[in-house]
Amino acid sequence: MAVENSYEPCDFVLFGTLGDLSRRKLLPSLYQLEKAELIHPDTKIIGVARQDLTVEDYIAEVKANIEKFGGSDLCEATWSRLCARLDYVCVDMKDINSFKTFDEHVDPSRTMVCYLATPPAIYGDICRGLHSCKIIDSSVRVVLEKPIGHDLESSKNINDQVSEYFDEKQIYRIDHYLGKETVLNLISLRFANSIFATNWDHNCIDHVQISVAESVGIEGRWGYFDDAGQMRDMVQNHLLQILSLVAMEPPTTLDADSIRDEKLKVLRALRPINASNVSDVTVRGQYTSGFVKGEEVPGYLEEDDANTQSTTETFVAIKAEIDNWRWAGVPFYLRTGKRMPTKVSEVVIYFKRQPHNLFGASFKNLPPNKLVIRLQPDEGVEITVMNKVPGLTSTGSMDLQKSKLNLSFSEAFADDRIPDAYEKLLLEVMLGNQALFVRRDEIEQAWTWVDSILDAWEQSNEPPEPYQAGTWGPVNSIGLLARENRSWYESKQVKTK
Numbered sequence: 006m007a008v009e010n011s012y013e014p015c016d017f018v019l020f021g022t023l024g025d026l027s028r029r030k031l032l033p034s035l036y037q038l039e040k041a042e043l044i045h046p047d048t049k050i051i052g053v054a055r056q057d058l059t060v061e062d063y064i065a066e067v068k069a070n071i072e073k074f075g076g077s078d079l080c081e082a083t084w085s086r087l088c089a090r091l092d093y094v095c096v097d098m099k100d101i102n103s104f105k106t107f108d109e110h111v112d113p114s115r116t117m118v119c120y121l122a123t124p125p126a127i128y129g130d131i132c133r134g135l136h137s138c139k140i141i142d143s144s145v146r147v148v149l150e151k152p153i154g155h156d157l158e159s160s161k162n163i164n165d166q167v168s169e170y171f172d173e174k175q176i177y178r179i180d181h182y183l184g185k186e187t188v189l190n191l192i193s194l195r196f197a198n199s200i201f202a203t204n205w206d207h208n209c210i211d212h213v214q215i216s217v218a219e220s221v222g223i224e225g226r227w228g229y230f231d232d233a234g235q236m237r238d239m240v241q242n243h244l245l246q247i248l249s250l251v252a253m254e255p256p257t258t259l260d261a262d263s264i265r266d267e268k269l270k271v272l273r274a275l276r277p278i279n280a281s282n283v284s285d286v287t288v289r290g291q292y293t294s295g296f297v298k299g300e301e302v303p304g305y306l307e308e309d310d311a312n313t314q315s316t317t318e319t320f321v322a323i324k325a326e327i328d329n330w331r332w333a334g335v336p337f338y339l340r341t342g343k344r345m346p347t348k349v350s351e352v353v354i355y356f357k358r359q360p361h362n363l364f365g366a367s368f369k370n371l372p373p374n375k376l377v378i379r380l381q382p383d384e385g386v387e388i389t390v391m392n393k394v395p396g397l398t399s400t401g402s403m404d405l406q407k408s409k410l411n412l413s414f415s416e417a418f419a420d421d422r423i424p425d426a427y428e429k430l431l432l433e434v435m436l437g438n439q440a441l442f443v444r445r446d447e448i449e450q451a452w453t454w455v456d457s458i459l460d461a462w463e464q465s466n467e468p469p470e471p472y473q474a475g476t477w478g479p480v481n482s483i484g485l486l487a488r489e490n491r492s493w494y495e496s497k498q499v500k501t502k
């Protein structure tokens with residue numbers, strides 16, 4: 006990716022540093038970047054939260070988090086470098102007066118990165134607080150966590166509040182799927198390989214499937230999740246971003262706006278789903294109790310703090326159509342759900358069948374080629390091809406067998422650790438490269454499409470279809486493809502390393 010700014014020291018300010026995301030993902034990612042010596046030696050990390058802690062208490066908290074969530078034994082040399090960067094400020098972000106001493110902790114002469122790992126409802130308050138310290142200038146970058154808003158209107162409202170103080174060039178909206186190695190690899194796979202670049206349209210592709218299955222439930226986040234549902238939590242952002250990368254036209258360059266312009270065009274071309282077609286092209290489900298990986302798990306309505314009347318969806322399947330020249334008549338089937346049998350994310354491209362069969366009656370239904378892009382957990386790329394079975398036959402006929410060309414990242418790049426998505430994204434913010442962050446117009450276009458589906462579901466008054474935890478979702482999601490003589494790809498992923 007093109008990097009606009011150089012490697013320079015910054016003040017990295019982590020708002021909400023004691024929250025779940027910071028503890029589980031952001032602080033361990035900063036530690037990994039430190040280990041890889043990718044943070045500028047003079048960069049400072051300043052945690053901000055409303056608990057009254059000393060810097061020593063904060064350092065002890067961070068150390069405990071990294072030991073818990075860092076994934077390996079703490080490297081003392083790395084920790085001592087990271088620890089030397091840490092500072093802490095107690096701020097009630099809703100109270101503008103509480104920002105009074107904030108500016109004593111940062112150096113206005115250098116770049117400041119403000120990562121807002123807080124509820125989006127207080128993004129505006131934080132911006133106002135920073136403004137009150139007179140430290141916002143064009144060198145400040147602000148990172149916003151998802152989901153930005155609950156619908157188009159609230160999203161616009163949050164974006165308006167932030168853009169009162171920051172120009173779009175300073176705003177980095179996170180979608181952590183854009184930091185995953187395999188999601189990034191969609192760009193190289195498509196545009197660095199002529200075999201794909203020239204076969205990537207309605208002439209050659211029959212349909213596309215994008216599945217993001219999770220085995221976890223809602224992980225104690227009932228309050229957040231029940232208000233959001235799988236549509237806002239996963240489809241509005243992660244699945245639509247993957248779809249855009251799969252479907253976009255070649256960008257002119259790899260700079261941020263070239264890529265984002267192309268993704269936006271795809272989002273704009275998504276055929277609207279509304280009350281007239283919602284029941285034909287969408288399925289929503291809610292898990293009931295069952296077994297996941299041999300363990301008994303409660304249903305959604307039996308989770309801690311559950312409202313037993315909730316009709317929030319934990320599963321969504323959609324047949325999406327992109328109304329443009331390249332994708333005319335090629336459905337994109339999207340599927341995502343909680344409490345499915347395993348955690349697996351895949352993009353599967355089904356190519357068209359051969360127009361004519363040379364291989365006789367026993368191969369009447371020559372299967373189409375498939376390109377399987379394994380996003381996680383066993384990252385890799387696989388193509389299924391038909392191959393002659395070696396050997397002689399008494400009739401002289403040719404025996405065919407389905408075979409795989411398989412690139413497994415864990416085998417091909419055995420010495421390389423696959424970095425967590427947040428490591429990549431934190432590094433990109435520090436470098437000042439916006440290519441892997443979502444522009445305001447993309448977010449709003451995605452909301453426009455999603456809001457229309459959510460409205461149609463509400464109007465229909467139909468409750469979500471139950472599915473047992475540990476299964477691949479409601480029966481109707483199978484029907485969504487079956488009635489078009491297709492079926493969901495059955496994942497074979499097993500993490501090998």
Ligand SMILES: NC(=O)C1=CN([C@@H]2O[C@H](COP(=O)(O)OP(=O)(O)OC[C@H]3O[C@@H](n4cnc5c(N)ncnc54)[C@H](OP(=O)(O)O)[C@@H]3O)[C@@H](O)[C@H]2O)C=CC1
Binds near residue numbers: 055152
């Ligand atoms: N957790 C996750 O896995 C993911 C989270 N996100 C997003 O990241 C953001 C943070 O989520 P998460 O970490 O789960 O949320 P948490 O509620 O766990 O953490 C939020 C943090 O913000 C602090 N905070 C809230 N209000 C104030 C205030 N007025 N003044 C000072 N501090 C305040 C909280 O402090 P206190 O502890 O004192 O309440 C807490 O430290 C959200 O936007 C969420 O949607 C996105 C993807 C995944």
Ligand SMILES: O=C1O[C@H](COP(=O)(O)O)[C@@H](O)[C@H](O)[C@H]1O
Binds near residue numbers: 238239
């Ligand atoms: O943003 C979110 O993503 C996670 C899934 O992320 P992954 O990297 O583990 O695939 C999801 O569980 C969570 O509900 C959602 O908020």
